[in-house]
Amino acid sequence: MGGFTRFLKKGGQYNFSGIMAARKVSVREQDIPGLFSFENELFYGNFILSLTTERRIVLKVLGFNGSAKKKGNTAGCLNTVFGELEKAGIETEMIHVGKEKIRGCIACFGCVKNQDQACTITDDPVNEWIQKIIQADGILIGSPVYFSGVAGTMKSFLDRAFFVSSVNGQLFRHKVGAAVAAVRRSGGLPTVDTLNHYINYSEMIMPSSNYWNVAHGLNPGEMEQDGEGKQIMEILGRNMAWIMKVIEHGKEQFPAPEQVAKTMTNFIR
Numbered sequence: 001m002g003g004f005t006r007f008l009k010k011g012g013q014y015n016f017s018g019i020m021a022a023r024k025v026s027v028r029e030q031d032i033p034g035l036f037s038f039e040n041e042l043f044y045g046n047f048i049l050s051l052t053t054e055r056r057i058v059l060k061v062l063g064f065n066g067s068a069k070k071k072g073n074t075a076g077c078l079n080t081v082f083g084e085l086e087k088a089g090i091e092t093e094m095i096h097v098g099k100e101k102i103r104g105c106i107a108c109f110g111c112v113k114n115q116d117q118a119c120t121i122t123d124d125p126v127n128e129w130i131q132k133i134i135q136a137d138g139i140l141i142g143s144p145v146y147f148s149g150v151a152g153t154m155k156s157f158l159d160r161a162f163f164v165s166s167v168n169g170q171l172f173r174h175k176v177g178a179a180v181a182a183v184r185r186s187g188g189l190p191t192v193d194t195l196n197h198y199i200n201y202s203e204m205i206m207p208s209s210n211y212w213n214v215a216h217g218l219n220p221g222e223m224e225q226d227g228e229g230k231q232i233m234e235i236l237g238r239n240m241a242w243i244m245k246v247i248e249h250g251k252e253q254f255p256a257p258e259q260v261a262k263t264m265t266n267f268i269r
Contacts (some may be wrong), residue, residue: 028268059137059244060091061176064129064141066154068098073182073223074142077215077233079138081180084237090244095132097157100124104156112167119160130161130171138176138244141195148187150194162198170203174256176244177204178236180213182223188214207243211234 005139050055063082067074075094082092102124110120117134118127133139141158143150150158165171179195181188197207213236215229216222 005189006244027254057248058091059089059248060093060135061085061138061140061240061244062129062132062136063092063094064097064142064154064157066097066141066151066157067182068151068211068219069144070099072095072144072220073215073217074098074144074180075120076217076221076223077180077182077213077229078140078142080215080230080233081178081237081240083232085206085241088238088241088245090137090241093130097129097154098151100125100153100157101155102156105159111164111243113232115168117164117168117171119164121160126160129157130164133161133165133175136175136176137248138240139172140178140180140240141198142180142182142193144218145181145183145187145191148190150191155194158195158198162202165202170259173259174247176207176240176247177202178207178213178240180215180233180236182215182217184216184218188212188216201243205243205247207236207239209239238252 061082063078065075065078069075078094082094085092101195103121105119106121108120111118114120117130119130141154143154149155162172177199179192179193179199181191183191189212196206209232211228212230213232215233217224217229218227
């Protein structure tokens with residue numbers, strides 16, 4: 001705090017005692033979950049500094065569990081990442097995709113025509129989830145491995161949600177996103193690769209870990225025995241939290257690149 005020697009929070013104000021310079025001071029709380037920024041008003045006489053709150057930054061990550069099992073190893077991977085995010089003061093919410101009946105994209109292009117941020121199929125939760133992603137700061141997408149690929153219900157959701165995003169102005173642009181997979185033996189890498197395609201296509205920001213984001217286990221809870229797999233998820237969570245905070249606190253000083261119209265070069269024209 002520079003020349004300040006003591007401060008006390010009381011009734012929404014921060015009272016500082018000590019030597020005070022007549023200049024603007026940026027204050028950030030580091031001792032509570034989440035980050036706060038303040039802009040101060042200076043008062044002379046009794047050396048009281050009154051601060052007015054600019055905003056409280058609450059970051060949120062949605063986790064999409066593509067497994068039919070609510071508490072299987074895919075959920076275990078997501079929850080391990082969540083644990084690190086929550087330690088950093090970031091809110092989390094799990095959405096169980098795998099239990100729903102979700103049709104694949106029917107290529108009607110209604111979302112292109114309507115420009116309403118929605119899929120024309122309205123008898124499942126996909127449109128609700130799209131709006132949740134728009135409001136969130138980051139997403140985690142997780143799937144079990146089915147024949148070295150993403151589970152069908154999960155892929156149907158992702159195809160529709162990310163197509164709606166792409167044709168409605170890139171709704172998920174510059175959100176932070178990561179993918180994880182749970183597998184019995186092999187096939188985890190192509191599954192994570194497929195999941196990453198959605199993130200890469202959408203101009204999202206992707207954190208990484210110290211290995212591929214795959215953990216092993218067959219029966220629910222067995223991924224906890226995969227020491228390296230569990231560490232991968234923990235490091236991913238810490239890196240994701242750090243990137244989200246860096247973006248949030250730097251975007252005013254360093255505005256995002258201007259969005260440009262997509263150039264379409266079809267092979268057959």
